[in-house]
Structure formats: structure tokens, C-alpha cells
Amino acid sequence: MTRINEPLLQLKDVTAGYGAGLVLKGVNLDVMPGQIICLIGPNGAGKSTVLKTISGLLGIKGGEVIFKGHEISTLSSKQRLGLGIVHVPQDRSLFPAMTVWENILMGAFILKDQKLINERIEQAAELFPIIIARKNAAAGSLSGGEQKQVEVARSLMLDPALILLDEPSIGLDPKSRKLVFESISLLSKAGRTILLVEQNARSGLAVSDRGAVLEAGRVALVGTGAGLLEDPEVSRLYLGASSK
Amino acid sequence: MHLVIQALILGSLTGGVYALMASGQTLIFGIMKVINLAQGAFVIVASYLTFSLFQMTGLDPFLLIVITTPIMFILGVATQWFLLKPLRPDDAAELSLLVTFAVALGLEGALSLFYKTTLRSIMPGYENHSWTVWGYQVNEVRFYAFLLSIAMLGILYLLLQKTKFGRSVRATVQNPMSAQLLGVNSKAVSAFGFGLGVSTTAAAGAVFGLITPFNPGSHYDLISRLLTIVVLGGMGAIGGSVIAALMMGVGAALVSALASPIWSDFTFFIVLLLVLLIRPRGLFGAKVRGAL
Amino acid sequence: GTSAQAAAKPLTIGISLSLTGDFADSGTAAQKGYLLWQSDVNKKGGILGRKVAIKIVNDASSPDQVVTNYTNLITQSKVDIVMGPFSSLLTIPASRVAKRYGYSFIEPAGGGPKVFLEKNPNLFFVQPAATTKGGDVFADYILSLPAASRPKTAAYVKLDDPFAAPLADNIKARFEAAGIKTVYDQTYPSETADMTPVISGVAAAKPDVMVGGTQTADAFAMTKAMIQLKFNPKWLFLSNGASSPLEFPKAIGLKNTEGVFTSSDWYPKSTAPGTAAFIKSYISMYGGTAELIDSTSAEAYSAGTLLELVAKKTGKIDNKTIIKTLHTGSWPTLEGNLSWNAYGEPQGAYLLTQWIGGSLKTVFPAKIAQHAPVAPKPAWVG
Amino acid sequence: MTSLLEVKHLTKRFGGITAVNDCSFEVQEGSITALIGPNGSGKTTAFNIITGYLKADSGSISFRGKDIAEPDPAKLYRSGLSRTFQQARIFPEISVLENLIVASGYSWKGLLGARTTNGDRKIAGEMLEEFKLSALADFYASELSYGQRKLLEFASVLMSSPKLVLLDEPTAGVNPVMIETMERHIRSRHASGVTFLIVEHDMQLVMRLCDPVIVLDHGAMIAQGTPTQVQANAQVLDAYLGS
Amino acid sequence: MSKAGIIRAVTFFGILALLPLGVKPQWVINLLIFTLMYSTLASSWNLIGGYAGYPSLGHAAFFGFGAYFIGIIFESSIGNGYNPFLILPLVGLCAGLISIPIGFIAMKTRKDVFAIVTITLLFMVQTLAYNLRAVTGGAQGKGVAVPPFDPANFGRPFYYVMLILLLVAMSISFYFRRSKIGLSLAAVRADEDKAHGVGIQVTAVKLIAFALSVGIASMVGGVWGYYEGFIYPQFAVDPLITIGMVLMTFLGGRATLWGPVLGAFILVPAQQYFAYEFGATQFYLLAYAAIFLIIMLVLPRGILPTLTDRIRIKAKIAVEANK
Ligand SMILES: Nc1ncnc2c1ncn2[C@@H]1O[C@H](COP(=O)(O)OP(=O)(O)OP(=O)(O)O)[C@@H](O)[C@H]1O
Ligand SMILES: Nc1ncnc2c1ncn2[C@@H]1O[C@H](COP(=O)(O)OP(=O)(O)OP(=O)(O)O)[C@@H](O)[C@H]1O
Ligand SMILES: [Mg+2]
Ligand SMILES: [Mg+2]
Secondary structure (H helix, E strand, O other): OOOOOOEEEHHHHHHHOOOOOOOOEEEEEEEEOOOOOEOOOOOOOHHHHHHHHHHHHOOOOOEOOOOOOOOOOOOOOOHHHHEEEEEEOOOOOOOOEEEHHHHHHHHOOOOOOHHHHHHHHHHHHOOOOOHOOOOEEHHHHHOOOHHHHHHHHHHHHOOEEEEEEEEEOOOOOOHHHHHHHHHHHHHHHHHOEEEOOOOOOHHHHHOOOEEEEEOOOOOEEEEEEHHHHHHHHHHHHHHHHOOO | OOOHHHHHHHHHHHHHHHHHHHHHHHHHHHHHOOOOOHHHHHHHHHHHHHHHHHHHOOHHHHHHHHHHHHHHHHHHHHHHHHHHHOOOHHHHHHHHHHHHHHHHHHHHHHHHHHHHHOOOOOOOOOOOOOEEEEEEEEEHHHHHHHHHHHHHHHHHHHHHHHHHHHHHHHHHOOOHHHHHHOOOOOHHHHHHHHHHHHHHHHHHHHHHHHHHHHHHHHHHHHHHHHHHHHHHOOOOOOHHHHHHHHHHHHHHHHHHHHHHOOOHHHHHHHHHHHHHHHOOOOOOOOOOOOOO | OHHHHHHHEEEEEEEOOOOOOOOOOHHHHHHHHHHHHHHHHHHHHOOOOOOOEEEEEEEOOOHHHHHHHHHHHHHHHOOOOEEEEOOHHHHHHHHHHHHHHOOOOOOOOOHHHHHHHOOOOOOOEEEOHHHHHHOOOHHHHHOOOOOHOOEEEEEEEEOOOOOHHHHHHHHHHHHOOOOOOOEEEEEEEEOOOOHHHHHHHHHHOOOOEEEEEEHHHHHHHHHHHHHHOOOOOEEEEEEEOOOOHHHHHHHOOOOHOOOEEEOOOOOOOOOOOOOOOHHHHHHHHOOOOHHHHHHHHHHHHHHHHHHHHHHHHHOOOHHHHHHHHOOOOOOOOEEEEEEOOOOOOEOOEEEEEEEEEOEEEEEEOHOOOOOOOOOOOOOOOO | EEEEEEEEEEEEEEEOEEEEEEEEHHOOOOOOOOEOOOOOOOOOHHHHHOOOOOOOOOEEEEEEOOOOOOOOOHHHHOOOOOEEEOOOOOOOOOHHHHHHHOOOOOOOHHHOOOOOOOHHHHHHHHHHHHHHOOHOOOOOOHHOOOHHHHHHHHHHHHHOOEEEEEEOOOOOOOHHHHHHHHHHHHHHHHHHOEEEEEEEHHHHHHHOOOOEEEEEEEOOEEEEEEEHHHHHOOOHHHHOOOO | HHHHHHHHHHHHHHHHHHHHHOOOOOHHHHHHHHHHHHHHHHHHHHHHHHHHOOOOOOOOHHHHHHHHHHHHOOOOOOOOOOOOHHHHHHHHHHOOOOOOOHHHHOOOOOOHHHHHHHHHHHHHHHHHHHHOHHHHHHHHHOOOOHHHHHHHOOOOHHHHHHHHHHHHHHHHHHHHEEEEHHHHHHHHHHHHHHHOOOOOOHHHHHHHHHHHHHHHHHHHHHHHHHHHEOOHHHHHHHHHHHHHHHHHHHHHOOOOOOHHHHHHHHHHHHOOOOOOHHHHOHHHHHHHHHHHHHHHHHHHOOOOHHHHHHHHHHHHHHHHHHH
């Protein structure tokens, strides 16, 4: 991948909402290739909504979503997936009545090459042994954290250009959380671009190249991950004072 | 004793026929979460199709299944695409009840226009043949239907559990949003799955037309039985619905032959109630962790 | 002036029929009979110079709709006369509406005991006898046989409805009194689609004669079950369904009909007055052959005929006249000579018919028989 | 201090998995006890059993000194035990405000009264204000974001007057600033005598707030003590915190 | 109640109460009787099927119970014709009492299973109606004595009784919406386990809703049996009656006050009119099905909820604009 100074993904004045009201009121955001960018902000600011407009779960009402130089906002989710955009949503996204194994296979739904699939499963299993250990368990019977682990493992089945991770650390125990953040760094090192939403903002910003603060449907602030972490104003408003 | 054994034979054969009808219903109800009140009407449509094709071509009704299956499939896909898909996902399960009821009425109306309401039977000449085995009568058509239903159920089971398509159907139903995110064309898959459920009525319709006289209104009697079988078996559990259909067939036959037909359905309903009270998810319904 | 105008005004007759739903089959047959009569009577110049205009509406086999329909016909469409519906179950609510507004109620299809218990003097049932007496003629025939060749044992299988079951029970009472042993007696509910378990029970009891109190679909299903189970009693009587010249062979195969007894009010070979003309005009209107005419059509046609006869006799056609006139004398129709008791129960008898050589033939009473009864019944063809 | 909740030899199996394995612990009245452990260690299952949503295979539970033979969620709630769910469970088809009112618990007589009284609205309104949800008061709860749902559920347990509150990962997905608000509420309730049992993976919060800390692994208790003790425990480091 | 609501209710009931005094044709009254009958049935079904989300398919069993109750007591004599109406509260009370153990058992299951359990109940009651011949007359049916009302105004008493029953059903419906019972039912509908867990008297409110619901249905059944004059098992305990009330409720809008009434006022006249006018051409089923599908596709959540949702969304935009 060439590291030119052109963003992989660009949101230009994106407006979107559910039903009639607007949740996103003109979001502008550039995501550079190979970077990890962390989106933080209060609950209900519209972070998840931003990710949905990128992956195509939600149509936009105005503005542009540009991926590799092309406007993609009219494409279906499947087409966007074909372009290499993978989205791991915030809510539980496993198929509860299917086994863990079938869930993992579903992650590779658009792949045809069985060998490649097997390889990827092996790689994912190294990070998250649970997908082998609980292979035949119904995914819905797993504990919250276990499910999150399977979800993250599932997202590794594809080799996407852009990964949208919506709070991957929710429900994870400290050990697994560390693993997840490590694998995010690894993915990025392997050339993937990652748009991460985190409430666990300190951990999120720490692994990120850049950070952005979303407030009430608009991007209020952008900066480097470290820069935002240090900013006392950001700390007070978004990171909480007591946590360190 | 002779009577009991004969009733057992009759009951299991009839149960096989119902299992065939219920298989598609189970697929649609359990896997697609649609309470399809039109399944009985689809069976009758298939019976008429077979009837007409048989009259026109003289081909064996069992052979005609090859032709009627794709037709029923398309009918199912069209129903899903134009009438069920537009429903909002939140209340689709309940509203599908209404839509499919209207579809059933519409089909009944259309059939009455074309065929009038005369009772018809498909009569290839062997429809009433029976083998005499140790003094017991085994009806040929029902026996074939029994085999056919086992084969169909096997195919359905394999299709749903072991293939990529089957996985995508189940995935779409269990979590449409995340199926979409993984590249499943959930709209097409839903339509296809519904079509599949309806296409099983092709075989069921042929068999039904062979063993019972039917008219456009015959679907009313079918639907409550199909629903009960599906629920008793545990919604979506294909194997469960076979057992339930057999239970119903055998139970009804035994009570009819030994006690009185007027209490046979009653007995079956009592069984259903007891099963549901002890196992609210039906005989084979899986217990899920749910929101805990 | 006014009388000529009144004469020119068509005579409107309102009828509600079950054209969809459970009873649609017979409802349609009745519709054919009514419309045929309308066409015939209008060809003759109508009734008393007035064209007959029949308004048929659908009750979809629903009792709510039948009440609505007769109320609408009488109070909205203001028809001159109403006639009866099909099914029989809808007859009672319908006849109550007619009576409320002083309308006569000539009805071709509601002949159950409760209909006559309504004590409705406006009602006239256009069949030879109350429906439940339909089997008496079969009992007459069996009991007319020499004691040695009579059946020794009998089975009764009957549909739980207001007509079929009492009909079979009437036969049973007569048989038992004559010493024919009952070896099987069961009622089955109307939604029984699969008759094989019941028939396997009958077969196990090995009766000489089997009496089926049947309606339509159940008669077909029952016969199919008998064929499948290879159960062939020496005498088989099916009260209804088997009497349908069109449907019965269609449903079970013509060859299998051989030897089945049933009872008829009207059938194509009937010698009742007007039959030939009726058949001719039926075929010219609907095509087909005489064999394909359902007796329900003849019943409906006869209901119309009664109006003609009343008008001819009295020179008037209004509800009061109809009611008063029909209560006296006897009235020749396709159904034979009809006369009624005070509450519309006809006082005649049915004919015993049997499927012989592919069609229904009268076999009893002997003096009008077209063929001798065939017994024992030949085996099923399969 | 006396123990408010006592769990003895609790065991729960699902097929081949032993989710809770002969587990015993106590929650002292007036404490803020933490229940921690790796994913799948049985914390939620223990909660589900204690609150009557699941039946234990064996073991006993006593609450307020009384043995609870057949835990029933409603009865337990009325006797002062309320909880939140790991995956926030709100009533999606009723409004955010009414979600709080429903959870406030009402008597038989109250059942016949008005759907929302002015008093209800005032108390619930204040609570929504605290969690920045007032603008959404009349919206369906199904329209909330993930974190807002967690906040709503948390707020709803504060609506009644419980003796013991069980919180299952209350802060997951909640903004750090809002976590502070939560913490404040927990402390103020605690000050007025409410006992808490909290499952939480946010160790900083646990260390700040809770004492004692109980650690589960594979369904069994492996450690118990003050935050500092637990943090230093080798087994805990290995199984849970990672070295 | 809001001012607009009071005006709406007073106008609606006012017009309906005065109508028979001006409108003489019995066919209109007859049509309105059936319309009011289904409005009441749908409103009563809404109590349990709409507010509580328990889709009962067994209401016709209680409807039939009411019909037979009246039929059995008044088989041979009814005095001045008004006695059957006076006994209706007793009918409702009995049905309500009977429903409590039934509901207690049936509502232990999940909601979709509940639908099947209740339809099973319906078929069981129908079977009993057929087979308990000594009481019900079995398949022979049971006649009710003919009321001695003036034919010119024959329908009027039935009309007013149906109207009163509708008023009762709608009042209960209104009360449900405005009381904590309604709020509790809404919670039960949304998440019953959780509702149980926050101390809501789940069983009690469900049983109250069920008992009131079937109590009203049974009273309507009583009036129906009397009006019809003759009761057969397959008509009195008829799945189509249940389906009718469900369809109307869904059409107008579940869990709303006016939805079920609206649904009935559209469907009943349409159905009866189509059957009367087009029935003979057999197009009636097609036309009926078509209307249905069109409404479902255009207003997928039922008429009222779709409309109020549009209004709500407008309000939401206004809120956003103010922010
Ligand atoms: N399905 C929906 N229907 C209607 N409104 C919604 C829906 N989902 C979210 N919203 C609204 O959109 C706004 C933004 O929601 P979003 O889920 O994007 O927030 P978020 O920033 O991801 O919050 P959180 O940190 O809590 O996950 C919220 O105010 C919420 O009320
Ligand atoms: N209904 C069930 N069927 C099968 N296994 C189950 C079921 N419920 C829980 N389990 C299993 O029991 C174990 C404990 O689950 P539990 O949800 O209690 O974990 P937890 O400690 O809450 O984990 P987390 O921190 O991830 O929420 C897990 O391995 C889980 O897979
Ligand atoms: Mg979010
Ligand atoms: Mg947990």
C-alpha cells in the first residue's frame, strides 16, 4: 500500500439520522491509510451512527462518504464489504442459535478459498482460543465477554482495508482487553486502517495515531492520540478526571 | 390387536403426509419467524396445479412434482418479495400473520374463480391401491408420501444445517443486521428461504390431492393442524415436527379406531397442552440463554 | 293505468347462497337451478306477465352474513319474495328474518328436524320428506328382503351434523327392531379429513351392511378409505354425497361406484313431472349431460316452480297468498308431488337409488324401480 | 457487620460446562462488594441464580438472613433486591421516562392509579437530568444509544428503594465522565445504607470504590480481600489481570 | 382525557346513540349491529392482545360460551324480550371467573405459544359444544326463543346493547391506557421477565386484562346468539370470529384506543358489502384480500400507529430544531 497523503476514507458534511430527525449534523473526518484513528465522545453523540453510515447500515441524508477517492454512499453494505470495509458493531452481533464455529465461518462468507479460510481461522484461534475451545457451543450461550471475543475473532476472517470497530473492549476482562488492543496495533502494522470507537478512551487513544472527539453530531476536535490524552480540557470533558 | 396395529400403520403413514406439509411450515415459522397462515393454501394451489397438469399431460403426479416445485418456489419468492419484505422488521413476525392470511384468502378466491368449488381428486389409477402385508393394509400413495417426506426433510435439513446457503438463511433470521455486514444479501436470502419453504408444498400438494378430495376451501382444515405440529415439535426443529406429525397421526388414528373419532382431535389437543405446559418450547425446541 | 304498470314491474326474488366457504359446492348448484328456472319462466313470459328478476347474493357460508343478506334483501333491495339458502345450517336464521317481515320462505335445502321445530308457518321445504327421513327407504328395502337373505350385522358411521347423523339413527332404530345387530356405531366430526382409522374400525367389526350418514366430502373420503382398506360390505348405503351424479364418480372413480346405495329426491332418470324438459333446458344452458346435473339444482328449480303454480292457481303472487295457498293441496314438481304439514315439513318419501352400470338407477320401491337392487355389492376396482 | 446475602455451595452446569462450581461467598450489609473474574468465570450466572432468573443445580442462598428456597425475581425485588443486566435490558416500546416510572415499584393500590403522576414525573425527570437523558424523556427507549441504555437501566434501579443492588458491568460502554456520575450515585446510596454487589472489568473503578473484592475463576472463588490484597494475589494476576 | 379526546368520544357515541331514532331502514341497523359487535370484540381483544401483547386466538371460545349461556337459559321463553340483556353481566362475570385458571395456565407459556394454546382451547370448546349434546344440543344446534320486538324496529334493542358494550370495552381500554395497569401491561409486552424482575404484579395484571377481555367477548357472544336466534357449534365457536377481531385490531392499530374500532368500522361494512354486492361473482374474496394487503403495505403498523408515528417524528424534528 502506498502511503500517499490522500485519505483512505473521507466524510464530508455527512448528515444522517433515524426516521426524520438528524443525529449527524455535518460530520467531517479524514482517515489516512494505515492509521488507527480513535473516535471518542459522550454517550449518544453519534459515534456508532458514523460507523453505520460508512458501512452502509444507515443511509445518509446529505454530504459525501468517499472511500479510495470514490463516493460510496449509494452502495449496498455488501458492495462496501467487497471494497474492503468491515464493521464490527457495538451491539451483540453474533448469530445466537448458531455454533461458535458457524459464526466464524459466517465471517468468511464472501470468501471462496477454503484454504485461506482455514489459515485465517488458525490465526484467529491463536489470539482467541475460545473459538476452538467452545467450537460447538451455541454462540448465544456464551458469556458477554466470550461473545465479544468471538466477534473480534470473526472480524479477522477477512483481510479488510478498513476496519470499523465499535467499542471492541466492552465486556472484556483486562487480559482480553490487552489482547484486543495489541491485535489492533498488529493489524495496523500489517497495513490495515482502523477506525476505532472507544469509551475506554485512554486505552483507545493510547494505541491510536490520531483521535477525534464527536460531540452532538459534529466533530468537535481532532488531534494526535497522545495530544488529546494530554489535553486537560479533553480530559475534563471526555476522559473523566478521576480515572488515570 | 389387529385394529391397534392397523391404526398404527395408518397413523404413521398419515403422519408422514403431515410431516411433509409441515416441513416447509417449520422452515418458514421456525427459521424465518413468519407465521405462515397461507401454507395450507399453497398446498391446495399445488394440488390444483398437479391436478391440471395431470389432466393435460397424463404424467404421473409424483413425476409432476419436478415441474410444480419450481412454480411453487417462485410463488413463494414473489409472496415474500412483494408482500412480506415491505413489513417493518420489528413487527414483521406478527404482521406476517395478517398478510399471509390475506394471501390465503386471495389464493382461495383465485382458485374458486378458476376451478369453482367442486371437490376434485387426482386419480392416476393407483391412488387407492394398497399392499396387503400380513393382513394389514398399507396404502401405496401414503407410503410413497412417507418416503418422499423423509427424503425432503433430509434434504431440507442438510441444506439448512450443512451448506453455506443454509447458514446464511439462519444467520439472516437470527441477526439480519450483522448478516448484512458480513456480506449476506439478506433480502434475497429471505425471499429464497421463504420460497424454499413454500416449494415443499409442491410435493405435499400432489400427495394431498391423491389421498383426499379437495376444493379451494380445504386449506382451513390444514392450517390449524400444521401450526399445531410445528408448535408441538418445537418451532423450527425439523426433526421435532416429524415426530410431532407422527404423534398426531398415530394418536388420532388410535383414538379414532379404538374410541371415537369425535374425541381424536380433542386428545391431540390435550397432548399438545400438556407438552407445552411442561416444555413451553415444544418437544424439541432448544432452550436459549436469551437476554440473561 | 296503475295495474298495467304494476304488471310490467318485474317480480324480484332475493336469495342468499353460499358461493364461497364451506358450503360453496352445493351453493353453486343451487344457483344454477334458480337461474335456470328464471330463464325458463321468463321465456314463458314471466309470472302473471311480470318478468322474474332473481337477485342472488353470497353469504360465504357465514350466519352473520346470511342474516345481513336477508335483512338487506327485504329492507334495502325490497325484493318481492325471498327463497331459501344453502346450507341448511343457515336456513333457521334466514327463515327467522323472513318470518319477521311476513315473507314466505320456500327453501330447497334446510330439512333438519330443528327447522320444523321452529314452527314457522311461512316455511316450505322443497324435497319429498324431511332430510332425516332420507334413509327410511333403504330400511324399507332391507326389511323387505326374506329373513334368510337379510344382513345379520350392521355398522353405522355418521357425520356429526343436523342431518346426516339423525338419518342414520332412523335406519338403525328400524334395523335393531328387526333384529339386525349393531356391531359398530360411531359419529365423526365434520373436519375429519382422514377416514381410514374409522373405516379400519368398521372393517374389524365385519358388518354385513354399512350405513354411512354422510354429507359430501366425507362421503368421498369414506369411500376412498374403504377402497384403500379393501373393505367391501355386502350392502353399502351412503345418504348423501353418493347421490351426486357428478361429484361422486369424479372423486372416487366411476368404476368404484358400482353397487353403492343412496337415496335421492331427484336424479336424471326420475319420472317426476317436468324432468325431461328440465334436463333439456339445463343442458342447453349449462352444457354437459343429464348425468352431470346435481339434485340441488333440481330442488332450487322446483322452489321456483312452486311460485309459478301458486300464481297460476290464484292469479296473485304475494307472500300472504303463497303461504295460504301452499298449505292446501299437493304440488307437482321435479321433486314429486309435494304437500306440507303446518310447519313446512313435506309428507312424501325419498327414492332408493343405486349405482348400476355407471349411473344412478331407482331400485326401490319396486313399483317404480328401473332396475332390481344389486346385492351383494361387487368388489372395489381399486 | 452482618451478612446481607449469603451464597453457599452454589453449582450450575450447562451441558458439559460448569458455569458456577461449588461457590460460596457473603456480601456484608453496608458494603460495596466487587465480584470480578475473567470472561466466562460465572459472574453473570451467579447473578442470575441469586435473583431467581436461573435455577441452581445445587447450593443455597439466603438474603437478609432468610433462606430463599425458590428465588423469584419479583418477590426478591419487593424484599429489596434489584439488579441490572450485562446487556442492558430496558423496555423498548415505552418511553424513556416511563421506563423509570415502571421500575419505581408500586403497590397494589398504586396499580389502579394514574399512569404517570406529577410526582412520578418529577422524580424521574430529575434522574434523567442527572444522566443527560432529559431531552429524550418522551422518546421510545428503543431509540437510545448503547451507552444511554446502560445509563437508563442504571437510573432505573435507583428509582425504587432497594437494600441490595446487583450491578452487572454497569460502566461498560459508558463515557468516563458519566462513570463518575454513576460512582457518585453509588456512593451517596451507599451512604444512606444501600449495599452493592458489582461485577465490573474496570479495575480502576473497582479499586477506588469496592471493598471487599471477590474473585471467581471457572465458577469457583479463588480469592477474597481488600483491593490491594487481591491485586497482589498471584492467582488473580495470572487468571485475570495478566502480569 | 384531553379536550380533543372528549370531543371525539362524545361525538362518536352521541351520533351512534341518536342514529336509530332517525334512521329507519333495518338493513342499516343490522349492518351497524355487526359493526358494533366487532368493534367491541376487537376492543376487548386489544386489552390482552394489544396492551399485554398476548395474542389470544381463543376468544371465540368465550364468545361461544356467552352465546350458549343465553341460548340455554332462554331456549323456550324470554318474557318481554329484555331478560337476556339483563343477564349479560352475569354471563361476563362467569366467563371472567372461568378465564382466570385458564389464563393462569395458558400465560405461563411464551407469547407465540400462547396463541397456539388458546386456539387449541377454542377447538376443545368447540368439540365440547358438539359432544355435550344434553346441554348444547350438539350438532343439532340450540335455538333461542324469538323476541317479541316490533319488526319495524327489531334491531334497535340489540343495537343499543351492543353500543353499551362498546362503551364499556372502550372505557376499560381508556382506563388501561391511563393507569399503572396499562403501564405494567406495556412493560409486560416489552419484556415480561424484566417486568417481573422489577416487581410488577405481572400475573395479576395479565389475568385482569384477560378476564376483562374475555368477559366482554362472552357478553357480545350472548347478544349475538340472541340476535342470530340459532346457535351451532361451528358458528358460535368459530376461529373466523377470533381472526376477525385480531385482523381489525391490527388493521386499526394495536394498543390504541380507537384502532380496533376503526378497524372494525372499515372491515365489517367492507366485508358484508362485498359479499352482498360481489359475492355472486366470486370476486369477493379477491377484493377483500386485496384491500387488506394494500392497507398492510401502505400502513404497515396499522392505521393509527402509522399516523401518530408521523406526527411524533414531526415533533422530534421540532425538538431537534430547538436544540
Ligand atoms: N435506532 C435508533 N432509532 C432512533 N434514534 C436512534 C437510534 N439509534 C441511536 N439513536 C439516536 O442517535 C443518537 C446517536 O446514537 P449513537 O448510537 O450513534 O450514539 P453513540 O455515540 O454511539 O453513543 P454510545 O457511546 O452510547 O454508544 C442518540 O441520541 C440516539 O438517541
Ligand atoms: N445458557 C447457557 N448455556 C450454555 N452455557 C452457558 C449458559 N449460560 C452461561 N454459560 C456458560 O457459563 C460460563 C459462565 O458464563 P457467565 O455469563 O456467567 O460468565 P461471566 O463471568 O459473566 O463472563 P463475562 O465477564 O464475559 O460476562 C460461560 O462459559 C458460558 O459460556
Ligand atoms: Mg455507540
Ligand atoms: Mg457476565
